[in-house]
Amino acid sequence: MELLLNQEESMVKDSAIEFLNTHAGPSLHRELRDGNSSRGYSNSLWGQMIDLGWPAVLVSEDYGGLGFSHVAMGQISEQVGSFLASSPLFASSILGVSAIEHSGTEQQKKDLLPPIAAGELFLTLAIDEAPRHNPELVNCKAEKSGSDYLLSGVKHYVVDGHISDNLIVSAKTSNNQVTKNSTTLFIVPTTSEGIKITRVPMVDSRNSSTVVLEDVLIGEHQILGGIGNGHNVLSIILDIANTHLAAELLGISIESFRRTLSYLKERKQFGVNIGSFQALQHRAATLWSEIELCKSIVLKALRSLDDPSLSTPRLASSAKAKTCKIAALATNEAVQMHGGIGMTDEFDIGFFLKRARVAQLLFGDQRYHTKRFSELSGF
Amino acid sequence: MHDLNDFRLETRDWLENHCPQSMRTPVVEDKEKYCGGRRSSYYSDDQRAWVESMISKGWVAPTWPCEYGGGGLSKEQEQVLKEELSAIKARSPIFSSMGLSMIGPAILEFGSEKLKREHLPKMIRGEIRWCQGYSEPNSGSDLAGLQTRAEDFGDHFIVNGQKVWTSSADKSDWMFCLVRTDFESGKHYGISLVLFDMESTGVTVRPIKLISGASPFCETYLDNVKVEKNQVVGEINKGWTIAKYLLTHERQNIGDIGNVARRQTLSEEAVDLLGLRDGQLSDSGLRTEIAEWEIDYECHQLTMERVNLEIKSSGVGNTSAMLKYYGTELNKRRHELEMSIHGGAALGWGEDSIARPWLRSKGNSIEGGTSEIQLNIISKRILGLG
Numbered sequence: 001m002e003l004l005l006n007q008e009e010s011m012v013k014d015s016a017i018e019f020l021n022t023h024a025g026p027s028l029h030r031e032l033r034d035g036n037s038s039r040g041y042s043n044s045l046w047g048q049m050i051d052l053g054w055p056a057v058l059v060s061e062d063y064g065g066l067g068f069s070h071v072a073m074g075q076i077s078e079q080v081g082s083f084l085a086s087s088p089l090f091a092s093s094i095l096g097v098s099a100i101e102h103s104g105t106e107q108q109k110k111d112l113l114p115p116i117a118a119g120e121l122f123l124t125l126a127i128d129e130a131p132r133h134n135p136e137l138v139n140c141k142a143e144k145s146g147s148d149y150l151l152s153g154v155k156h157y158v159v160d161g162h163i164s165d166n167l168i169v170s171a172k173t174s175n176n177q178v179t180k181n182s183t184t185l186f187i188v189p190t191t192s193e194g195i196k197i198t199r200v201p202m203v204d205s206r207n208s209s210t211v212v213l214e215d216v217l218i219g220e221h222q223i224l225g226g227i228g229n230g231h232n233v234l235s236i237i238l239d240i241a242n243t244h245l246a247a248e249l250l251g252i253s254i255e256s257f258r259r260t261l262s263y264l265k266e267r268k269q270f271g272v273n274i275g276s277f278q279a280l281q282h283r284a285a286t287l288w289s290e291i292e293l294c295k296s297i298v299l300k301a302l303r304s305l306d307d308p309s310l311s312t313p314r315l316a317s318s319a320k321a322k323t324c325k326i327a328a329l330a331t332n333e334a335v336q337m338h339g340g341i342g343m344t345d346e347f348d349i350g351f352f353l354k355r356a357r358v359a360q361l362l363f364g365d366q367r368y369h370t371k372r373f374s375e376l377s378g379f
Numbered sequence: 380m381h382d383l384n385d386f387r388l389e390t391r392d393w394l395e396n397h398c399p400q401s402m403r404t405p406v407v408e409d410k411e412k413y414c415g416g417r418r419s420s421y422y423s424d425d426q427r428a429w430v431e432s433m434i435s436k437g438w439v440a441p442t443w444p445c446e447y448g449g450g451g452l453s454k455e456q457e458q459v460l461k462e463e464l465s466a467i468k469a470r471s472p473i474f475s476s477m478g479l480s481m482i483g484p485a486i487l488e489f490g491s492e493k494l495k496r497e498h499l500p501k502m503i504r505g506e507i508r509w510c511q512g513y514s515e516p517n518s519g520s521d522l523a524g525l526q527t528r529a530e531d532f533g534d535h536f537i538v539n540g541q542k543v544w545t546s547s548a549d550k551s552d553w554m555f556c557l558v559r560t561d562f563e564s565g566k567h568y569g570i571s572l573v574l575f576d577m578e579s580t581g582v583t584v585r586p587i588k589l590i591s592g593a594s595p596f597c598e599t600y601l602d603n604v605k606v607e608k609n610q611v612v613g614e615i616n617k618g619w620t621i622a623k624y625l626l627t628h629e630r631q632n633i634g635d636i637g638n639v640a641r642r643q644t645l646s647e648e649a650v651d652l653l654g655l656r657d658g659q660l661s662d663s664g665l666r667t668e669i670a671e672w673e674i675d676y677e678c679h680q681l682t683m684e685r686v687n688l689e690i691k692s693s694g695v696g697n698t699s700a701m702l703k704y705y706g707t708e709l710n711k712r713r714h715e716l717e718m719s720i721h722g723g724a725a726l727g728w729g730e731d732s733i734a735r736p737w738l739r740s741k742g743n744s745i746e747g748g749t750s751e752i753q754l755n756i757i758s759k760r761i762l763g764l765g
Contacts, residue, residue, distance in 0.1 A: 003685035004692060261762060275764040278755075284764060285757035289701045296681035297674075318674045367667075374670040379646045379660045 002303050002310075003296060005071070012068070013075035015052070017082075023048060024085035026348035032086065033205040039163055040199075040207040041086045050119035055093040060101065063113035070240070070305035074298070077244040081251025081359075084351055086206050088122050090244065091160040096123025098240045099168050099185075103225030103233045108187065112166070125241070126155035126167040126188075126211050127234065133364040135170065135234050138183050140213065142171040149173075151186060151194075151216040157362065161209025162199040164190055168237075169213065170230050183230030187222045188213070204351075204358040239316040241363050243301045246316075249323035249359050250298045253291050253330040256352045260284070260334045267339075280337060287333055290326045297322050314376045321369035327356040328366075386456050390463045397432040399425035402470045405642070412474040416508025417552050430505065433472040440479055440503050443487065447499035454691075477546070478502030478509040481625055482555040482612075485572070489613035489621050498553075498574070510577070512542040512556030512599060513622070520752050522557075522626075523566045523619060527601060529558035529573065536560070536573065538581075538604040544746065548584045548597035552577055556601075561616050572618035574610040581605075591738035592728070629747045630703035636710050636743055645669050645713060649720045665719060672712055679705055697761050704753035707743035714740040 005013065023045055032042060049055065057073045059065020073094065080089065093116065100112050100123070115121035130137055140153025151171055161167065167188045176182040190197060194216040202208045225233035261284060264275030274280055301319035304310035331353040335342040342349050360366070402425055406412055411422050413430055421427040433439050436450065441457040443449025452460065473479060483502050486494050501507040518525040527540025538558055548554070553576055561569025577584070581604040586594035613621050643651070646660075646669050653661050660666040679702075686698045714737040718725045725733040744750040758764040 003681065004688050261764075264764060273765075278758075281758035281762075281764050282751070282754040284762055285701075285704075285754040288757060288762060289705050292698065292701060293675070293678035293682050293705070296685045297678045299685070300681050318677055321671075321674055322678055370667055370670045370674065373674060374646070374659070374666055377646055377670070377673070378658075379650050379655065379666060379669070 002307075003299055005075070005299075009069065009072045009075060012057075012072040013079070016076045016079040019048070019052060020079050020083035020085055024083040026084055026351050029084045029086065029205070029351055030348075040160075040205075041088065041163075045085065046087050046119065049087055049089065054089060055119040056117035058093060058097045058101070059113050059117040063109055063117065065097075065113065065117045069302075070243070071299070071302045074244060074247040074302040077247035078251035078254075078298075081248035081253075081355075082255040083251075084355060088119075088160055088163065090248075091124035091164065091207075092116055092122045094244050095125045095159075095237060095241055096166075096168070099123070099125070099224065099233070099237045102236055103185070103229075105221075107221065108224070112187075121166070122160060122164040123166045123168065123187075124158060124160045124164040125237065126158045126161065127170045128157045128363075129153070129155060131156075133361070133368055135238060136180075136183075136231070138170050138172050138230075140169065140171040142173050142184060142186065142218065144173075145217075147220055149186070149218040149220075151188065151213045151218055153213050155211040155213075156200075158197075158209045158211050159362070160207045161190075161211050162197045163207065166190065167211060168224060169211075170234060173227055173230075180231045181228050183234070184227050185224040185230045185233055186218050187224050188216060188218060192216045192218075202358055204355040206355070206358065208358075235313070238363055239312045240305055242320040242369070243298070243305060243312075243316045245359050245362060246294075246298050246301060246319035246323040249320075249327040249356060250291070250294050252352050252356045252359070253294060253323065253327045256327075256330045256334040256349065256356075257284075257287055257291060259349060259352075260330075260337050263338055274337075283333060283337075287326075287330055290329065294319075294323050294326050314373060317364075317369040317372045317376065320364060321366045321373060324360040324366035324369070328360060331356045383455055383459060387459045387463065390460055393436070394463055394467060394469065397429070397436075398467060398469050399429055401425045402429040403468050404470075405468070406470060413472065413505070414475055414508060414547075414550070415473050415478075415505030416550060417506070418550060419505070419508070429470070430472045434504055437503065439472050439476075439505070440483065440499075443483070443499065443503070447495055448503040449499070473505050475547075476502065476505075476508070477511055477551075477555075478507065481511060481628055482509050482574075484628065485555075485621055485625055486612060488624070491609070493609060494574070494612065507552045508547070508550060510545050510548045510551035510554050510599075511625075512545055512554045514542065514544045516541060516543050520749055522622070523570065525557055525559060525570065527556070527558045528562070529560045529571065529606065531560070534608055536606045536608065538573070538575075538601050538606055540601050542599040542601070543587075543596075545584075545597045545599045546595060548577070548599050549586050549594075554582075554599070555612070557618055557622055560618075564616070567619045569616050570618040570622065571615050572612040572621050573606045574612065575604060575606045579604050579606075589739070590741070591735045593735065593739065595739075626748060627699050630699040630753070636706055644673065645716060645720070646673060648717065652720055665716070669716060669720075672709070672716055675709060676713075679709055700748075700753040700756040700760075703747065704744075704750050704757070708750060710743050711740050 028042060053066055054076060056065040057068045061067040097116055100108055127135055129139055142149040142151050167190060169186050169188050170183050172182050173184040174182040194214040196212040198210050200208050200210055264280060265273055267274045297319045301315040304312040304315045334349050335353055338349050341347050413426055437448055438450045441450040441452045441460055445451035479502055483499060486498060515525050529536035529538045553574060555572060555574050557570055558573055559569055560571040581602040583600040585598045587596050587598060588594050649660055649669055683702055717733055718737050721733050
């Protein structure tokens with residue numbers, strides 16, 4: 001059944017809820033933020049995620065993983081949104097794993113997948129160079145030097161960049177004007193000479209970095225997916241990334257709405273619960289309906305990542321566009337309906353607004369994906 | 380599972396033999412739709428053959444018991460039949476039948492054996508067309524405030540009042556009608572659901588001309604209309620429960636309103652009329668709005684599918700108000716966009732007018748409970764806001 005969870009997927013969802021409900025949530029997030037944690041995530045939470053096998057969910061069994069589906073992983077992504085749980089899971093266990101699983105050489109898979117699955121090695125994607133997502137804008141250059149390459153350029157908004165062991169970097173390998181054939185992906189160890197990674201604090205207090213590369217020496221064996229093939233590989237990885245971000249945004253929407261709804265039932269003004277006012281009831285009912293729609297498109301898009309008979313790109317962009325719009329609505333309505341207390345730092349609801357904004361912008365917001373949907377649909 | 384597969388093959392075979400090719404094309408004009416009833420006629424010989432085959436097979440009411448002329452199929456078999464019908468794009472044999480979709484299921488659920496034997500076979504055979512007497516001039520959104528009076532005269536009632544927005548009352552043979560049978564109790568109590576022949580003495584029907592120029596609705600005046608007590612569905616004074624059951628049914632039907640066979644998607648229509656520049660629709664504002672609409676439409680279709688699966692697997696479903704609300708608002712947006720795509724050419728009043736369905740769509744979020752009423756239902760019943 002495409003639009004229902006099977007038993008395995010439901011089990012993953014239930015255990016994610018149970019686990020994160022006890023071990024994560026806004027108070028842990030607040031602790032990390034206020035403690036100025038240099039790693040940006042809780043080591044003990046990550047340790048328990050490893051015990052649960054989460055970093056191994058998408059890794060195939062041949063490389064020490066569990067070989068579960070994207071639908072199963074998507075249930076975790078959704079709950080990560082609901083419980084504001086920061087960890088290397090998205091960058092490493094979803095983006096990194098998908099990239100290597102999809103395009104890695106046998107040697108790259110053998111070298112990288114088992115330690116990623118064990119939660120010991122971190123990978124991330126370093127592709128964006130401008131404030132608004134645009135994978136085709138690549139100024140980062142890879143110049144041939146004998147059989148090696150010298151990589152130079154700047155990458156922004158690199159999730160978990162400063163804690164990663166390897167970066168997947170997009171760079172131009174020819175002067176061909178058509179970006180589609182001139183971009184190549186490279187696996188770059190962060191210990192390489194010539195790399196400078198700076199953590200950039202963002203509104204969501206999670207991990208984002210700027211990476212500067214200066215003549216970083218890269219061997220041929222570090223090419224991912226072939227020379228000039230970067231754009232093709234990247235579009236597949238980005239569909240996966242955006243589908244999981246859509247799941248996270250769905251989780252954020254559901255949780256923001258849940259908190260708002262209970263506030264409507266407890267806050268009294270004019271001697272009654274404010275939830276008895278029709279002006280608020282109709283906005284709540286509209287939001288609830290929109291969230292129901294998000295659930296369907298997210299599940300369908302996740303399903304398409306596992307089922308080759310379903311074409312992913314349009315579904316991934318639909319899911320991201322829709323959840324961006326509704327997460328923005330849900331978190332804005334959440335602050336508005338909480339009134340003054342929603343504006344205070346002491347109250348948790350603001351965390352959801354801030355995280356949603358970053359997740360929206362990462363790898364393309366509503367406008368980007370609506371435009372992409374048009375392009376993919378031939379208009 | 381094996382049986383179901385056999386059933387699929389038999390069904391496919393039967394449809395191949397009984398569904399004429401001309402009944403596998405999209406309906407272009409309303410007059411091609413067979414709706415049944417005393418005043419109906421067939422548009423073509425193919426239509427007659429198709430309708431009669433489906434009726435004798437009982438497949439116009441696939442899951443109703445065979446003893447009343449139904450198909451006696453299980454839910455699973457019905458699903459197979461639906462899939463096979465849609466695979467060959469077969470036309471519905473009887474269109475917009477309030478009998479088959481509304482009062483029939485209510486009689487099956489709540490009616491006496493006498494009512495079942497009297498009415499169900501005629502619905503299935505397309506002999507009697509039904510209309511719904513719900514809204515009144517002073518009871519629209521506040522339906523339970525209805526004032527049509529049915530006074531007790533022993534074995535029968537005498538009904539006086541006025542109904543409005545009665546779909547196709549001028550083409551229908553019988554009405555299922557909400558009346559007040561107890562004038563003392565609270566407004567949700569004391570309502571009964573009664574059935575009567577539209578040819579009864581005292582029934583007057585007047586079509587209402589709408590902003591679209593068409594008259595799909597009527598006013599129905601009831602002046603000392605005699606209704607036998609054995610024509611009450613369920614218990615006397617307990618009609619509100621059945622009314623709510625029927626409204627849920629109606630909401631589900633209206634929620635799917637945008638899902639009709641179309642030759643083109645909205646974006647294809649726009650590309651045809653406005654053209655592309657560098658692969659993009661020449662009007663970038665419209666391009667964005669159309670894309671947003673198509674994404675929402677996809678989300679809504681998937682949600683209907685998901686909700687149906689959830690109801691089948693867990694028996695729980697409380698989403699009909701949401702689907703009605705969203706589906707009708709979406710359909711209005713579609714028509715607004717279509718008007719913009721066609722521009723000045725859409726403003727004409729001709730036979731293939733785009734303006735008529737645009738104007739008609741405005742009623743979608745009013746009939747069957749307004750969007751605001753649906754949002755009230757969601758707030759109260761689902762979200763628990765009071």
